[in-house]
Amino acid sequence: MASGLEDFENPSPNIVISQEWSDAAETIAYDSVSSPPPVTFVCGPKNSGKTTFSRHLVNVLLQRYKRVAYLDTDVGQSEFTPPGLLSLTVIDKITPDLTIPCLKTPERCFFFGDISSKRDPTTYLTYTYALYDHYRKEHCIFDNKEYPNCAALPLVINTPGWVKGIGYDILVDILKYICPSHVVKIRISAETKNLPAGAFWLDEEECCTATLVEINSARQDSFNRSVLIQKDSRLLRDLHMMAYFRQCFPSDMCITTIKELAHALAAHPPFEISITSVKIKHVHCQVPEAEIFYSLNATIVGLAVTSEDSESFPHCVGLGLVRSIDTLKGILYIITPVPHNSLEKVDLLLQGYIQIPSCLLQVQGCISPYMSTNVLPTD
Numbered sequence: 364m365a366s367g368l369e370d371f372e373n374p375s376p377n378i379v380i381s382q383e384w385s386d387a388a389e390t391i392a393y394d395s396v397s398s399p400p401p402v403t404f405v406c407g408p409k410n411s412g413k414t415t416f417s418r419h420l421v422n423v424l425l426q427r428y429k430r431v432a433y434l435d436t437d438v439g440q441s442e443f444t445p446p447g448l449l450s451l452t453v454i455d456k457i458t459p460d461l462t463i464p465c466l467k468t469p470e471r472c473f474f475f476g477d478i479s480s481k482r483d484p485t486t487y488l489t490y491t492y493a494l495y496d497h498y499r500k501e502h503c504i505f506d507n508k509e510y511p512n513c514a515a516l517p518l519v520i521n522t523p524g525w526v527k528g529i530g531y532d533i534l535v536d537i538l539k540y541i542c543p544s545h546v547v548k549i550r551i552s553a554e555t556k557n558l559p560a561g562a563f564w565l566d567e568e569e570c571c572t573a574t575l576v577e578i579n580s581a582r583q584d585s586f587n588r589s590v591l592i593q594k595d596s597r598l599l600r601d602l603h604m605m606a607y608f609r610q611c612f613p614s615d616m617c618i619t620t621i622k623e624l625a626h627a628l629a630a631h632p633p634f635e636i637s638i639t640s641v642k643i644k645h646v647h648c649q650v651p652e653a654e655i656f657y658s659l660n661a662t663i664v665g666l667a668v669t670s671e672d673s674e675s676f677p678h679c680v681g682l683g684l685v686r687s688i689d690t691l692k693g694i695l696y697i698i699t700p701v702p703h704n705s706l707e708k709v710d711l712l713l714q715g716y717i718q719i720p721s722c723l724l725q726v727q728g729c730i731s732p733y734m735s736t737n738v739l740p741t742d
Contacts, residue, residue, distance in 0.1 A: 378415055379581045385419075387547065387576050387578050388423040388424075390576065391424075391547075392420070392423045392517075394544075398544075399515055400428060401544045402518045402541065402544045403517070403518065403519050403520065403543060403546075403547060404522070404538060404546045405420070406522045406526065407526070407548060407549030407550065407558065408551055408553075408556040408557060408558070409525070410524065411551050411580045412581050413437075413522065413549060415461055416547065416578075416581075417433070417519050417521040420547075421458075422458060424519070425454070429455060430453050430455045430516050431454050432454075432516045432517065432518045432519070433451070433452045433454055433518075433519050434494055434498065435448075435449065435521050436449060436520065436521065436522050437521055437524075438475050438477060438478055438523070439479055439600070441603070442464075442465070442521060443467040444472065445466075445604050445607040445682055445717075446600045446717060447475055447476050447477060447665075447715060447716075448469075448472050448474060448475065448665075449472070449473045449487070450469035450472040450473075451470050451472070451494045453470050464603060464606060466606060470501075471494055471678065472678065472680070473676070473678070474646070474667060474715065475487060475715070476715015476716060477647060477715050479523075480523070480525070480530070480533055481525075482716075483646075484529060486646075487533065488537065491537055491540075492540055495541055498516075498518055502515060503515050526558050534558075535563070535564045543573055544573060545574045545575075546576065547576045547578065548577045549579070550580065551579075551580045562575060604663075604717075605624060608624070608698070608699075609624060611627075611698060611700045621722050625723045625724075628684070633686045633696035633697055633698050634696070634697050634698070634699060634706055635694050635695070635697075636694065636695045636709070636712075637693055637694060638688075638690075639693055642669075642710065643655055643659065643712045643714070644714070645714050647716060656690055659688060659714060660685055660687065660688055661684075662719070663682055663684055663685075663717045663719055664682065664683050664685060664713060665679045665681075665682060665683075665712070665713035665714075666680050666683050666699065666705075666706065666709045666712065666713075667680070668711070669710050677711050677713065680701055680705045680709060681699055682717070683698065684698040685697055686698050695712075
């Protein structure tokens with residue numbers, strides 16, 4: 364791993380937008396002037412370019428619409444949030460350089476707490492459906508006479524590259540629930556890894572109402588075969604997580620190396636949360652009550668606000684790094700870029716399997732700066 368933070372800005376320098384991709388995006392954006400804004404579902408195997416095409420499509424849509432909604436269901440390689448989250452983000456500015464990771468504050472977000480849906484497909488689908496329902500409720504207003512200040516927004520749905528086995532079943536379930544106007548299916552040259560031909564998500568007796576757009580991965584070799592963009596997924600997740608916590612500091616603050624970031628985070632004044640003011644929930648596993656505080660220390664947690672409807676839908680306002688816990692004073696010390704006015708509403712901490720980037724824990728002279736020696740035993 365590189366020692367600097369320059370990869371925050373350029374983790375994938377050679378992005379290619381093929382003519383086929385450009386034509387597909389233009390077709391979706393300008394399919395019909397009188398139709399409702401498109402709801403586009405982008406799918407395909409790993410490393411086929413789904414995220415790159417999705418971001419390009421957003422840029423093209425922004426040439427026609429003032430804002431575009433983006434539903435990110437890829438918890439392992441999320442685009443606008445750190446990993447482990449399902450989110451709906453509204454975008455209002457074109458991103459000219461698709462190589463730059465672009466963290467944004469989502470309009471609605473759920474903490475899934477893992478980098479794959481395989482551990483809990485039911486919760487994963489529940490959160491995905493809830494985000495789409497929120498989009499339908501808030502951004503599918505077509506009667507501008509009744510709501511003069513509102514307009515329907517196009518939606519782009521980015522999906523994970525797990526398209527076999529349970530991953531395929533999850534993809535089909537989401538497609539049937541959303542019923543998109545357009546389905547973009549990206550193919551690679553390794554046919555066995557591709558999704559089935561045609562409207563694969565429909566039963567034989569069902570008619571396809573969506574416009575199916577099938578395109579090839581943008582990268583081709585000398586034999587015109589798709590070339591997989593091999594990505595170090597863990598590295599990209601770590602870079603995204605470091606970029607997220609880099610937001611704790613002013614943009615003009617000189618932090619150019621991982622070591623500098625590690626020391627800055629270790630010295631950053633934490634936010635204090637009273638243990639009695641929050642509930643603590645472990646997702647995907649159970650922890651004995653006596654071990655709860657030990658399990659939280661030096662971990663990344665979801666900072667959530669309990670929904671008025673149900674605790675099953677806690678809205679996540681961001682992530683926090685548990686710096687230390689003082690059980691005598693009943694205080695958790697958390698490092699987070701989330702604004703204080705949002706933190707004051709947090710009443711639930713969610714712990715899953717999202718880890719602190721190992722490079723932050725292995726910097727010489729700053730080993731495990733988040734493990735406080737002052738954490739007191741729970742008894």
